[in-house]
Amino acid sequence: MKSIAGAFRRVGLTAFAVAAALSxxxxxxxxxxxxxxxxxxxxxxxxxxxxIGIVGQRTSASDYDADxxxxxxxxxxxxxxxxxxxxYTDTQLGFAYQSAANNGMKVFISFDFSYWQTSDGTGVGxxxxxxxxxxxQLQVNGRPFASSFIGDGVDVxxxxxxxxxxxxxxxxxxxxxxxxxxxGALSWxxxxxxxxxxxxxxxxxxxxxxxxxxxxxxLNGKTYLAPVAPWFNTHFSSKxxxxxxxxxxxxxxxxxxxxxxxxxxxxxWNDYGESHYVGPLxxxxxxxxxxxxxxxxxxDGWLDLSKPFIAAYKNGDTNVANYITQDQVIYWYRRNLxxxxxxxTDSLGRPDGYQTLSDTVYVVTLLKSAGSITIKxxxxxxxxxxxxxxxxxxxxxxxxxQTFTLTRNGASVLSGTSLMDITAVCTCGxxxxxxxxxxxxAGASDPLPPDGLAQLTAGLQVTTCKxxxxxxxxxxxxxxxxxxxxxxxxPTNCNxxxxxxxxSGNFTGLCQFACSFGYCPPGPCVCTGFGxxxxxxxxxxxxxxxxxxxxxxxxxxxxxxxxxxxxEGACEYC
Numbered sequence: 001m002k003s004i005a006g007a008f009r010r011v012g013l014t015a016f017a018v019a020a021a022l023s024x025x026x027x028x029x030x031x032x033x034x035x036x037x038x039x040x041x042x043x044x045x046x047x048x049x050x051x052i053g054i055v056g057q058r059t060s061a062s063d064y065d066a067d068x069x070x071x072x073x074x075x076x077x078x079x080x081x082x083x084x085x086x087x088y089t090d091t092q093l094g095f096a097y098q099s100a101a102n103n104g105m106k107v108f109i110s111f112d113f114s115y116w117q118t119s120d121g122t123g124v125g126x127x128x129x130x131x132x133x134x135x136x137q138l139q140v141n142g143r144p145f146a147s148s149f150i151g152d153g154v155d156v157x158x159x160x161x162x163x164x165x166x167x168x169x170x171x172x173x174x175x176x177x178x179x180x181x182x183x184g185a186l187s188w189x190x191x192x193x194x195x196x197x198x199x200x201x202x203x204x205x206x207x208x209x210x211x212x213x214x215x216x217x218x219l220n221g222k223t224y225l226a227p228v229a230p231w232f233n234t235h236f237s238s239k240x241x242x243x244x245x246x247x248x249x250x251x252x253x254x255x256x257x258x259x260x261x262x263x264x265x266x267x268x269w270n271d272y273g274e275s276h277y278v279g280p281l282x283x284x285x286x287x288x289x290x291x292x293x294x295x296x297x298x299x300d301g302w303l304d305l306s307k308p309f310i311a312a313y314k315n316g317d318t319n320v321a322n323y324i325t326q327d328q329v330i331y332w333y334r335r336n337l338x339x340x341x342x343x344x345t346d347s348l349g350r351p352d353g354y355q356t357l358s359d360t361v362y363v364v365t366l367l368k369s370a371g372s373i374t375i376k377x378x379x380x381x382x383x384x385x386x387x388x389x390x391x392x393x394x395x396x397x398x399x400x401x402q403t404f405t406l407t408r409n410g411a412s413v414l415s416g417t418s419l420m421d422i423t424a425v426c427t428c429g430x431x432x433x434x435x436x437x438x439x440x441x442a443g444a445s446d447p448l449p450p451d452g453l454a455q456l457t458a459g460l461q462v463t464t465c466k467x468x469x470x471x472x473x474x475x476x477x478x479x480x481x482x483x484x485x486x487x488x489x490x491p492t493n494c495n496x497x498x499x500x501x502x503x504s505g506n507f508t509g510l511c512q513f514a515c516s517f518g519y520c521p522p523g524p525c526v527c528t529g530f531g532x533x534x535x536x537x538x539x540x541x542x543x544x545x546x547x548x549x550x551x552x553x554x555x556x557x558x559x560x561x562x563x564x565x566x567x568e569g570a571c572e573y574c
Contacts, residue, residue, distance in 0.1 A: 030322055032314050035077050035106065042140045042168070042223060042262060044314045048278070049110065049268040050079040052096070054285040056088040057451060064099035067283055071105065071269070074303045075310035078106035078138045080147055080265060083127075084115035093131060100136035108138040111171075113151035121155035125162020132165060143168040147186055147225070147265075156181035170225050170263070175218035184223025187215045190252075190267050190276075191232050191243030199243050199353025208248075209255065226261040228252050229268075230302045233275035233351065233433040235293055241352035242433050249302055250364055250392045253309035257318050264313065266306070272452075275434045278302045281448045291448055291456040293434045296420065296471045298446040301330040301437040305364050308390065321389030324366045327413060329373065329404055329440040333361040333397050334433060335420055345429030345461045354433060359397040363404065366390050371408040376401070378422065397422055404440055414440040419471045429462035441518065447471070496529030509567060510556045519559045536563045544574035 038044045048071060058064065071079065081096055083089050093109070100107045109131065111124055131137055132144040139145065144163070148154075148171035160167050170184040179185070189211030194204045208227075216224050230249035233242045256264055269279040273290040277299055308323035317323075337359045343349060361377045365386040374383040378398030386393070386406070399422050405415040420436040447469035456467040497515025499507040504524075511525035517536070520527040543561020545553035549570060557571035566573060 029325060030311070030315065030317075032075070032311050038077075038314065039106075039138065039140050040142070044260075044316065045140070045263045046075060046077050046266070046310050046314065047080045047108075047225075047263065048076045048078075048266040049271070050081050050096075051268065051271050051285075052081050052083045052089060052092050053086060053112075054270065054272075054288060055092060056086060057286055058092060058095060058284060061095045061098035061102065063284055064096050065103060067269070067279060068099050068103040068105045070279070070303075072103060074307045075314065076105075076266070078108055078145075079269065080110040081107055082110045082112050082149060084112050090130070097131055097134045097136045101134065105136065106138040107136050108145045108147065110147040110149060111151060112149045113154070114149065116148075116151070118151060118154040121158030122162035124154065125159040125164075125167070128159070128163040128167055129165070132163060132167075140168045145170070148172050149188070152177050170223055175214050179219060179222060182222070184225060184263075185215060185219060186225040186265060187211050187227055188267070189215075190227035190229035191245065191248065193243060198241055199356045201353070208252065212255075212259065212261075223262050225263040225265055226256065226259075227267050228256060228264050228306075229266070229276050230278060230299065231276050231435050233293065233435075234273055234290075235348060235351055235431065235433070236273065236289060237348060240348050242354055242357060244353070244356040245435070246358065246360060247362055247392055247394070249305060250362075250390070253306060253313075253320075257309060257313050257320065260313075260316060278306065280446045281452065282446050284449055285452050287448075287452050287455040289455045289458065291453045291467070292428055292430055292460075293432045295448050295453065295456060296469055297335075297432075297434045297436050298443070299435070299437045300443050300446055301332065301439040304328055304439055304443075305330045305366070305390075308366060319389075324368060324389065326366075327368055327371075327406065328366040329406055329414055330364045330366070330437065331361060331375075331402070331404055331418070331439070332435045332437040333377070333402065333422065334359075335422060335427065335436055336424070336432060337397060337399070337422065340424055340426065340431075342426035342429060342431045345426055346431050347461070348431070350431050351433055354431075357433060360394050361397050361402060363393045363395075364390060365393070365406065367406075369408065371406050371413060374403075374405040374407070376403040376405075378402075399424060402438075406440065416440050416442055428456070428460055428465035430460075445471070497525050497527045500524060500526040506570060507556070510553075510560055510565075510570065513563075513565050514556055514559050517563065519555075521555050524553075524556065541573050543571045546570060546572050 096107055109128060116124060128144060128146050137144055143166050145168045151171050152173050156169055168183050170186055171182060172186045172188055189208060192200055192205055192207050194201045195206040212226060231245040266278060268276050270277050270283055270285060272294040273288055280300055281294060281298055308320050311323040312320045361375060363373060363375050365373055367386055367388050370387050372383055373386045373393060375395045377395050378400030380395050380398045382395050384393045401421055402418040406413045418438045453467040457465055495516060497511055497520040499505060499511045507524045514520060515525055515527055541561060543557035543566050545557050561571050561573055
C-alpha cells in the first residue's frame with residue numbers, strides 16, 4: 001500500500017483524503033492466497049503456455065520484462081516455457097529465467113515432443129537440471145516442476161535420473177497410458193472436437209467437459225492440469241482448421257471455478273499461429289506467417305475477462321463478482337461473416353470446421369452493480385439487462401460498425417465504437433477466422449512489431465496489402481462516467497503520466513493523478529507508463545473547472561474530483 005499512498009502524496013492529497021481513498025481500495029479488494037501457500041500444496045495454480053520458438057531474436061532478459069509484468073499483474077503464477085531443440089533455446093531460457101526472477105514471476109520448462117525425442121528421457125532431465133536451481137524455477141511440493149506438449153512413452157525415471165532430482169512431472173500424456181511414474185497430466189483438449197483433432201463433425205462432439213472427466217478418471221486422484229483456451233483458428237498450408245470457440249473463454253472460466261481443478265494452464269500466451277493468444281501482439285516475436293490473420297486482431301481484452309476469474313479460482317471462490325473492482329465491457333467477433341467468399345484469392349479455401357462458428361458478437365459485462373448493455377452490430381441492435389458480476393450477451397453479427405453502450409439509471413456509464421468494422425472484404429485476399437477483441441474502457445494500442453509482420457505479404461495473391469498495422473496508433477475514444485454525472489474520454493489503459501511538453505505546469509498534479517489511474521487525456525497530459533490500474537472509489541460527485549480556466553480542464557476536473565482529488569484554484573465540485 002505504500003506505493004499507492006505515495007502516488008496520492010505526489011499529487012497533493014491531504015492525509016485525511018489519502019486515508020479515505022486507501023480505505024476504499026482495501027475494502028474493495030479481497031486478498032488472494034499467495035503463490036507460496038498454493039505451490040506448497042500443489043493446489044489452485046495458474047499457468048500460461050509461452051512459445052519460446054518464436055522469440056529467438058530477443059537479446060536480453062529485459063526483452064521478457066513486459067510479458068512477465070503483464071502476466072503477473074493479471075494473476076498468472078508461472079509461464080510454461082515451450083521449447084524445442086533450436087540453437088537459441090538455452091540463450092532464451094536464460095533470459096526468461098532471469099527476467100522472471102527480476103519481476104517476481106515463476107517459470108518452468110514444457111518440452112515440445114514435436115521436436116524432442118521420447119527416447120531421450122535423460123536429455124530431458126539434464127535440461128531440467130540446468131535451470132532447476134534458479135530462483136525463478138517453479139517448485140511444487142518443494143520439487144522442480146516440468147511439463148510437456150505430447151510425449152507419451154518418454155521414460156520418466158530416466159528424466160528424474162538425468163535431472164538428479166525428484167521432478168514434479170505433469171506432461172501432456174493421454175488417458176489409458178501408464179500413470180505410475182507421473183505426478184499428473186495436462187490435457188490439450190481445450191476445444192470441442194470430433195475426437196480426432198478437428199471440429200465436431202458427423203454428429204461426433206467430444207466436449208471439453210468430457211475431456212476433463214476422462215483425464216480425472218484416468219488420473220485417479222493425481223494432479224489434473226486443466227486447459228483454458230479462448231479460440232482456435234489456423235490457416236497455414238500445413239494446417240487449416242478451426243475449432244468452435246464462440247463464448248468458450250467465458251464458459252470455461254465458469255467451469256474452472258465450479259470444478260476447482262488443482263491447476264489450470266491458459267493456452268496460450270503467444271501462439272499467434274493458432275489464434276489462441278491472450279498476450280499482446282506487441283510482444284516481440286518473429287513471424288511464422290501468422291501475421292496474415294493476427295495483424296490488427298488484438299486479444300488483450302481476454303486477459304481483462306480472465307482476471308477476476310483467476311482471483312476467484314485461487315481462493316476457491318465460485319462467486320466471481322467478489323473480484324470485480326471496476327465496470328468493464330469485453331467484446332469479440334470475427335471481422336467477416338461466414339458467407340464471404342474469398343476462394344478466388346485464397347488457394348487454401350475456408351478452414352475445416354468453419355461451419356461450427358456462428359456469425360455472432362459476444363459481449364461480457366463485468367459490473368460492480370446492475371446496468372443495461374446496448375449492442376449495435378451494423379443494423380442489429382439489442383439492449384439487455386446486465387446484473388452485477390460477470391454476464392455474457394450475444395447478438396447476430398451484421399456488416400458495419402460495432403457499438404457498445406453501458407447505462408445505469410438512465411445515464412451512460414461506458415460507450416464506444418470498435419475500431420474494427422465487420423466487412424465484406426477479404427483482407428489481404430484471405431479468409432480470416434481469428435477474433436477481434438475490444439474493451440470498454442478502451443485499451444491501449446497493441447500493434448504487431450516489425451519482426452512480427454515480416455511474412456505478411458509472402459505468398460499473397462493480391463498487391464493491396466502492406467505489412468503494417470492498420471488500426472492506427474491510438475485506441476478509439478470511449479466515454480466513461482464514474483457516477484458523478486460527467487463523462488470524460490478514456491483514451492488509454494495508462495498507469496503513469498505527467499503534463500505534456502508545452503502545457504501549463506498547473507496541469508502537473510491533475511495529470512499525475514488522473515494518468516496513474518487510467519485516464520490520461522491527450523493535449524494537457526502525456527502517458528509515461530501502461531498497465532492495469534484501479535481508480536479509487538467514486539465519491540458520486542462531479543467536478544468542473546473554476547471560472548476562467550480553459551476547457552482542457554473539463555475532463556480532468558470531472559475525473560479527479562469524482563475520485564476524491566479536487567484541487568482548489570483549478571477545480572471545484574459542481
